[in-house]
Amino acid sequence: GEPAAPDHDMGDHMDGMLSDDQLAALEKAAGEDFDRLFLTGMIQHHEGAVDMAESVIEDGEDPRVRELAEQIVTTQTAEITTMKKLLEAS
Numbered sequence: 001g002e003p004a005a006p007d008h009d010m011g012d013h014m015d016g017m018l019s020d021d022q023l024a025a026l027e028k029a030a031g032e033d034f035d036r037l038f039l040t041g042m043i044q045h046h047e048g049a050v051d052m053a054e055s056v057i058e059d060g061e062d063p064r065v066r067e068l069a070e071q072i073v074t075t076q077t078a079e080i081t082t083m084k085k086l087l088e089a090s
Contacts (some may be wrong), residue, residue: 016048036090039083046076046083 018026018041026037049072056069 015052016045018045032090036087039087039090043080043083043087046080050076050080 022037022041026034026041029037053069053072053076057066057073060066060069
């Protein structure tokens, strides 16, 4: 594919890790802003975990690892739903 821009952190979109900017914003935030940034970041992080787990379900060979990946998809998807509801309520 296309080479990443030099300032782009590959981990950012591959596994849901938060960028340095996101972490800095979270560090400075308080109250409702903190809650919103935290939930937004955690949703991103969980979505990254779900993406990785889905890859394992498709491509993994060890049935135990695939089973764990299926559990991750189930639990993380449920948590994403909960966090999105919390965001909408705030």
